[in-house]
Amino acid sequence: MNTYTFKEIHSQFCETIDKLQIYNNYTASLELKKTAIDDCILFLKFIRNEKYKAIKNENSVIANHLFHMQCVLNSLLSSLKIWLYIDNNEFKNAWDSLINAYEYLSIAKKINEYEGLLNLEKHLNCIENCIFPKRKIYLSAAFTSTIGNCSICNKDFHECIHIENNIYCGQLCYRANIKNIKGNHVALVENPKDRRCIVTSYGQENSIIDSFTLEKVELKEQTQEGIFHAHILSFSTLDWD
Numbered sequence: 001m002n003t004y005t006f007k008e009i010h011s012q013f014c015e016t017i018d019k020l021q022i023y024n025n026y027t028a029s030l031e032l033k034k035t036a037i038d039d040c041i042l043f044l045k046f047i048r049n050e051k052y053k054a055i056k057n058e059n060s061v062i063a064n065h066l067f068h069m070q071c072v073l074n075s076l077l078s079s080l081k082i083w084l085y086i087d088n089n090e091f092k093n094a095w096d097s098l099i100n101a102y103e104y105l106s107i108a109k110k111i112n113e114y115e116g117l118l119n120l121e122k123h124l125n126c127i128e129n130c131i132f133p134k135r136k137i138y139l140s141a142a143f144t145s146t147i148g149n150c151s152i153c154n155k156d157f158h159e160c161i162h163i164e165n166n167i168y169c170g171q172l173c174y175r176a177n178i179k180n181i182k183g184n185h186v187a188l189v190e191n192p193k194d195r196r197c198i199v200t201s202y203g204q205e206n207s208i209i210d211s212f213t214l215e216k217v218e219l220k221e222q223t224q225e226g227i228f229h230a231h232i233l234s235f236s237t238l239d240w241d
Contacts, residue, residue: 008061009050013069016043017116024079024123026086026131027213033083040077044239047073050145051170063170068111072120074239075104079124086131089166091212092200092231098128100238110167133212137199138192142184148175150238158226172240186232196234203227 004012016039021037022028051066078101085094101124109117150160151174157164162173201208203224209217 004050006065007075009047009069012043013047013073014116016040020076020080021120021123024076024083026083028083030084030087033080037077037080037084040073040080044070044073044077054115055170058169060169064111064167067167067170067172068108070108070239071104071108071111072117075101075108075120075124077174078104079127082127082131091132092198095132095198095212096196096234098124098132100236102195103238107165107172110165133214135195135198136186137190138194138195139197139199139230139232140184140187140189142187143181143233144184145181146177146179148178151176174240181233183233194234196236197231199228199230201229 007231019186020040023033047066049070051063051070054060054063054066054197078097081097082094085091085097091233102121105117105121105124147157149155150162152162153160154176157175162168164173164175166173190229199211201210201217203209203226205225206220206223208218208220208224208227208229209215210217
């Protein structure tokens with residue numbers, strides 16, 4: 001079994017990010033993007049394994065830095081997947097993958113922030129502004145549910161000492177096993193908690209218009225003005241463990 005120093009792992013991480021980012025654009029070959037995704041997944045597995053070793057040794061500093069790398073790689077992986085979804089005309093999945101990439105970077109910045117990370121974020125901003133339509137409103141759902149368990153200690157969340165969205169020895173604290181979700185109401189907002197919750201189609205005269213392609217996807221006998229279809233709640237599961 002090979003043993004690596006943190007300096008060696010960090011060097012491999014920087015090289016991998018630079019190598020894979022080359023393919024993170026629209027015109028790069030689809031096959032090369034798929035290879036980049038496979039390479040990213042493989043290196044992610046390596047980083048995750050090294051993090052678990054650090055957790056086992058109770059080395060929180062190294063574990064946190066490795067978790068940072070895990071989040072940055074997941075952000076890059078999510079952004080690479082955008083192009084595959086777009087190629088398949090899966091525009092909602094592409095949008096969700098963009099938001100995933102943003103969320104991974106936001107957690108990575110809790111541990112460390114530097115110019116390279118800001119450049120990755122600027123790249124995501126460019127993708128959002130150039131590829132996707134501008135969205136002025138989102139949906140925000142109010143609902144009730146069980147409080148869930150702490151992802152760190154597995155206790156009921158109101159009984160544990162950990163703070164949600166804080167990082168503990170290479171792991172993010174979040175509420176797991178949330179059940180009995182019941183909707184109450186939905187509001188239209190400009191700054192939602194989850195930007196995956198969007199209007200996917202809307203009524204115009206007697207037609208239903210796709211919010212991504214702007215094409216008429218359905219024709220109705222009655223007017224559709226004021227009617228819209230949307231994702232009101234996201235159950236996206238990201239790689240925080």
